[in-house]
């Protein structure tokens with residue numbers, strides 16, 4: 001069983017991820033994790049915090065001389081900002097100094113429901129963990145999963161398809177999507193990317209924020225991963241859960257997604273073909289690579305919508321929980337738009353869920369065993 005837990009507060013000393021269940025003998029590079037962490041930190045529209053941090057991972061268990069041992073892998077990312085928060089976030093009791101108490105919950109954030117649930121009258125005690133800073137730890141886990149997928153020949157990428165009112169109107173090929181890395185908003189359509197940057201600038205000028213949509217695509221998956229036989233084994237459901245659990249995500253769709261509700265069956269389903277070389281294949285991919293809760297061998301296509309960040313420089317009305325009087329919500333330093341960053345987190349979430357499903361099916365304790373089973377399956381489905 002592959003699983004991970006994250007721990008750490010946004011302004012605490014560090015973020016920690018423990019991954020259990022990665023097989024032995026898998027090459028694992030800290031450089032690849034750091035590269036993905038850097039991508040998550042980037043994107044036009046990020047705020048002041050990202051100028052302070054340079055996220056880098058320390059691997060403190062589970063890897064020796066470049067290869068996994070099969071034991072739990074611990075990944076630690078230090079928060080540089082911690083130096084500025086030592087007193088405010090002190091573990092020990094301190095009576096002096098500013099605690100940066102928050103009493104005016106931000107509409108759309110975890111502040112108020114979290115404060116009620118955990119009986120915290122200083123809403124900072126909620127914010128510190130609900131903050132999307134935690135996604136750095138998830139990306140570290142996702143990068144390990146991605147390296148596992150890569151070693152089976154499975155490739156994964158993400159890109160931004162909408163920010164506010166600007167969207168990419170055409171389908172981009174896998175090759176074109178490589179260009180998204182160079183874009184300030186991780187969008188391979190250069191015209192749309194420019195307009196997205198302008199939209200972010202405009203939102204910033206107005207003290208407002210913007211959301212958007214990103215897409216994750218995966219190729220090289222074999223058919224039959226996941227299962228139709230039980231609700232919690234359906235891969236589409238599992239992927240939706242992991243992507244929906246990312247901070248600020250309000251919707252997930254696979255393939256045609258919500259568009260499928262507007263069209264007739266003949267316009268939505270993908271006809272089946274066979275070729276000696278390729279085996280079974282589809283000329284179209286409206287299903288987004290999933291049928292009956294299982295992969296069908298086509299590219300996996302998942303989109304998710306991120307709401308605009310709830311920390312507004314021109315804040316909405318709220319209620320001060322110390323007085324119950326109407327006031328403007330608290331203002332924290334924050335990003336204007338984090339959709340490019342969220343696309344990298346989405347890539348990490350999808351990678352981890354796919355690695356889990358693949359390990360359940362082709363499992364073994366070492367990479368050698370899994371690779372052999374994977375190759376046998378590839379041959380089998382081609383000749384089915």
Ligand code: EPS
Nearest residue numbers: 047049050130131132133332333334335
């Ligand atoms: C966030 C608020 C900001 C963002 C943060 C998410 O942090 P700070 O309060 O330190 O300025 O920068 O995102 C990250 C720190 C990150 O690494 O993505 C929030 O309230 O969710």
